[in-house]
Amino acid sequence: MKFTVNRTAFIKELNDVSRAIAARTTIPVLTGLKLVADANGLTLTGSDSDISIETTLSIADETASLNIEDTGAIVLPARFFSEIVKQLPDQTMTVEITSGFQTTITSGSALFTINGLDANTYPHLPEIESTNSVSLSADTLRQIISQTVIAVSNQESRPILTGVHFSFNGNEFAAVATDSHRLSQRRVTLDAANVNKADLIIPGKSLNELAKMLENVETVEMQVTENQVLFSLGKTLFYSRLLEGNYPDTTRLIPTESDIQVTFNATELLAAINRASLLSHESRNNVVKLEISETGSKITGNSPDVGQVEEALNVKNYDGNALEISFNPDYMKDALRSFGNIDIEVSFTTSLRPFILTPVENKESFIQLITPVRTF
Amino acid sequence: MKFTVNRTAFIKELNDVSRAIAARTTIPVLTGLKLVADANGLTLTGSDSDISIETTLSIADETASLNIEDTGAIVLPARFFSEIVKQLPDQTMTVEITSGFQTTITSGSALFTINGLDANTYPHLPEIESTNSVSLSADTLRQIISQTVIAVSNQESRPILTGVHFSFNGNEFAAVATDSHRLSQRRVTLDAANVNKADLIIPGKSLNELAKMLENVETVEMQVTENQVLFSLGKTLFYSRLLEGNYPDTTRLIPTESDIQVTFNATELLAAINRASLLSHESRNNVVKLEISETGSKITGNSPDVGQVEEALNVKNYDGNALEISFNPDYMKDALRSFGNIDIEVSFTTSLRPFILTPVENKESFIQLITPVRTF
Known part of the structure; x- marks a missing residue:
């Protein structure tokens, strides 16, 4: 294998692929970056066995100025190779397997020789057939991820809850996550209606990494098999394993009626x-209290050691009885952030029952649910 | 005590004073910020007993819009108070001692009540008489600090080496630091010649904090007592304790003659x-090798596990014999960074003797010395 490439173009691809590569793993070859040079171009692959990312620099890509002198494949230590590439002195660099798996990287007057690994020992990426395919706007997908992934569980006691449940039915797409204290649900009607019925649970960690790669992408093609999902972002492929098992039925958790509605x-x-959370964070039980009544609403937080805070809230609309309810402010902060700067309606039943936050407009499309904390 | 102040102006002073306040300390009152309101303005004090910072907002300062309704003093939990102040909703805030040491902070519709401490229990700042005073340009002082503080020791085995040695003699000012592996020495001729002879050793940690405060300052007034130094930066006072003991005589460490001079x-x-250090960092002994000869110079680094690197160097001028010398690349990086983008001369005697780096112009003013590593 021997190729020369524009360093800036190469680093861009290298950064994407590196997202999948873990610093430590039980499979040593996965700390490496796989490079394959063939007649068409150069393919970079990184994987931590949960997520795999593969991207291709084409010989037709002018900014990459890729010149493949000899085809071949190698696995190079990823973190170390990245550091080298980023610090090379010249605009271009040449990578060449010299003997065995020993590889030289030359650029300007610098010559690195590093020990690679046999590319044949690198695990194969899953093969995914393209029968079950959905096309999504990258912006929409990024928004859906950011609005739901906040509610995934980070506890391994119920692994299924560490994922976001995606379900497709005709052109209806729903994403739901819950850690059993709170729940986020987003619904979207897709443009294209040629969608098969599909149910999948994608690890939250995979979706967080995917979201970071969606910024300069327009459309994402999604393909699903029994235990893998593939997102195609132009020349870059993002694979994630799926969580196995049945996701709990979340529809019955969301209250359909409420006694009190408040708009903020x-x-x-x-x-x-x-x-208010500045105080609650100093206290052993991280709880703030919301009081709503016709005469005014306020939020209070307190820590016996440090002090207390109370603040009158600006209520835009109010309908129902008076209520005192306590909750974890961090759940509320995550939920509120996911709406952006819009008016939302908060719907309560009693101080012991979950309450929901929805946009004032288009309430069905987006629900954040929070379970209150019982206080005495 | 009761005062109202513009929050932005207050936060600026708060940030400066907070530099001195440690999160954990053996003296609990020092986790606090001392506030004193008197007829002239509001004084903020923070200290970790090594460094103390005091700054005053004057009632004459228009941007601060400071209004003192009642004079008085209180100590408030610093980290927590800062977080509150930064998140308050309104442009102004009012701080008031309501009963005992309980203090309210109000801004817009938010009302915080926090438990303060008796300001009388706060340690007094050192009293410094103004007989021994030096005036310095803030830019020059910042440069001197950044060029020398890199060489202070971070080991407590020889505490005196954790400081930078400042010496004044007439209008000659020298700053020296060494950790016994390397040494940095900077000399400056001051404009004002009315300087007394003075010798002091300032902890590197103090100088690092001071340097961060010098950005928007023109002139610094420095006053010294037996065990304290005070830097006056306009309305802000920066106190540091001095290290006690005699600084080693460093003049005899610096070679006065050399056999080989190379310009880079x-x-x-x-x-x-x-x-080169990318490789040496992967190796147990973090060493790179420089080879200089008439036919060319190169730097090499290697790690048995990972690989090696070699790079031909661009030598601008060369005088002397051939030489092979090994050293810690991190010391070299610190030293080279301190020069900026200029031509420097590196002067060697043998591969076992310390070598020095100086600017090509004005060699006497600035010296970086590095002790080589013996290799086999």
Whole structure:
């Protein structure tokens, strides 16, 4: 294998692929970056066995100025190779297997020789057939991920809850996550209606990594098999394993009726909850209290050691009885952030029952649910 | 005590004073911020007993819009108070001692009540008489600090070496630091010649904090007592304790003659050393090798596990014999960075003796010395 490439173009691909590569893993070859040079171009692959990312620099890509002198394949130590590539002196670099798996990297007057690994020992990526395919706008997908992934569980006691449940039915797409204290649900109607029925649970960690790669992408093609999902982002392929098992039926968790509805500006309420949480964070039980009545609403937080805070809230609309309810302010902050600067409606039944946050407009499309904390 | 103040102006002073406040300390009152309101303005004090910072907002300062309704003093939990102040909703805030040491902070609709401490229990700042005073340009002082503090020791086995040795003699000012493996020495001729002879050793940690505060300052007034130094930066006072003991005589460490002189561009050499250190960092003994001869110079680094690197160096001028010398690349990187993008001369005697780096112009003013590593 021997190729010369523009360093800036190469680093861009290298950064994407590196997202999948773990510093430590039980499979040593996975700390490496796989490079394959063939007649068409150069393929970079990284994987931590949960996520795999593969991207191809084409010989037709002018900015890459890729010149393949000899085809071949090698696995190079990823973190170390990345550091080298980023510090090379010249605009271009040449990578060449010299003998065995020993590989030289030359650029300007610098010559590195590093020990690679046999590319044949690198695990094969899953083969995914393209029968079950969905096309999504990258912006929409990124928004859906950011709005739901906040509610995934980070506890391994119920692994299924560490994922987001994606379900497709005709052109209806729903994403739900819950850690059993809170729940986020987003619904979207897709443009294209040629979608098969599909149910999948994608690890939250995979979706967080995927979201970071969606910024300069327009459309994402999604393909699903029994235990893998593939997102195609142009020339870059993002694979994730799926979580196995049945996701709990979340529809019955969401209250369909409420006795009290209060409208707030999400950004204003977020700032007030932030301030109240300064106190609750100093206390052993991280709880703030919301009091709602016709005469006014306020949020309070306190820590016996440090002090207390109370703040009158600006209520835009109010319908129902008076209520005192306590909750974890960090759940509320995550939920409020996911709406951006819009007006939201918060719907309560009693101080012991979950309450929901929805946009004032288009309530069905997006629900954040929070379970209150019982206080005495 | 009761005062109202513009929050932005207050936060600026709070940030400066907070530099001195440690999160954990054996003296609990020092986790606090001391506030004193008197007829002239509001004084903020923070200290970790090594460094103390005091700053005053004057009632004459228009941007601060400071209004003192009642004079008085209190100590408030610093980290927590800072977080509150930064998240308050309104442009102004009011701080008031309501009963005992309980203090309210109000801004817009938010009302915080926090438990303060008796300001009388706060340690007094050192009293410094103004007989021994030096005036310095803030830019020069910042440069001197950044060029020398890199060489202070971070080991407590010889505490005196954790400081930078400042000496004044007439209008000659010298700053020296060494950790016994390397040494940095900077000399400056001061404009004002009315300087007394003075010798002091300032902890490197104090100088690092001071340097961060010098950005928007023009002139610094420095006053010294037996065990304290005070830097006056306009309305802000920065106190540091001095290290006690005699600083070793460093003049005899610096070779006055050399057999080999090589001129490099500091930035180019830094980049090459950076690349070579990628390999040496993977090795147990972190060493790179420089080879100089009439036919060319090169730097090499290697790690038995990972690989090796070699790079031809661009030598601008060369005088003397051939030489092979090994050293810690991290010391070299610190030293090279301190010169900026200029041409420097590196002067060697043998591969076992310390070598020095100086600017090509004005060699006496600035010396970096590095002790080589013996290799076999």
